[in-house]
Amino acid sequence: MEIGIVGAGLIGGTLARKLAALGHKVRIANSKAPTTLGEFTGEPSITPMWAAAAVEGADLAVLTVPLKAVSDLPADVVASLASVPIVIDTCNYYPVRDGRIDALDQGMTDSSWVASILGRPVYKVFNNIAAPSLKYKSSIEPTERVGLAVAGADSADKHTVFALVDQLGFDPVDGGTLDQSWRQQPGTPTYCLDLEASELQDGLADTVESKIGEYLEVRDSLTDMDAAMQRTREMM
Secondary structure (H helix, E strand, O other): OEEEEEEHHHHHHHHHHHHHOEEEEEEEOOOOOOHHHHHOOOOEEEEEEHHHHOOOOOOOOEEOOOHHHHHHHOHHHHHHHHHHOOOEEEEOOOOHOOOOOOHHHHHOOHHHHHHHHHHHEEEEEEOOOHHHHHHOOOOHOOOOOOOEEEOOOHHHHHHHHHHHHHHHEEEEEEEOOHHHHHHHHOOOOOOOOOOOOOHHHHHOOOOHHHEEEOOOOOOOHHOOHHHHHHHHHHHO
16 A cells, blocks of 8 residues: 555554565655655655655555644645544653643543644554554464554544554454443553553443543643653563
8 A cells, every 4th residue: 555654753663664574565755845744764665755745546544653742733735634544642641742632621532623723534553552552562373463453434544554553463453433442541541551452342332431530630630742752661
């Protein structure tokens, strides 16, 4: 597939290299000029581009930026994303980093808000795993696989996303619709725990609305790197 990635941080960069290694053609962008992405020099299947060009005509796009940056995406990037068949959103809301966003504080899920800003549906994926786990814990062995939640509309596109997660060496777990994706957001019990698929599925089912207040208290105590750094320490 032709895959465009907007965001070249820990998650975006890791996905770019893994997808390229699987034979996909990857175009990647950050908020600056393509010349600032010199770390991808010499990787023939990864092409740094301006953001709008990176996703224009792609089969699938991944939006992996700080959530607060979504509302500031240039109009040409939003227009290009509108024409992409499948858009994956990895964004998480951390008030300590993003500032307060009224719609999210009032109960809208992170990715439903992203979809409203983009004016198109998205799939919530790769948000419940820390970057070191994404980089180091993929596996071809079924008994060693980490489960990744996939939330969004039930359609053929969702099955395409499942297949991509599987190809990357993880087990896709159905997280329901975007309105149900609060169960995989920061602060919830399964967030960044690297669970097997059956454990993740059970954990999502046990993540209940009556405890949303508790989950939000945990989320508000996090910075966006807390979970990633914890995963790093555990693997050292």
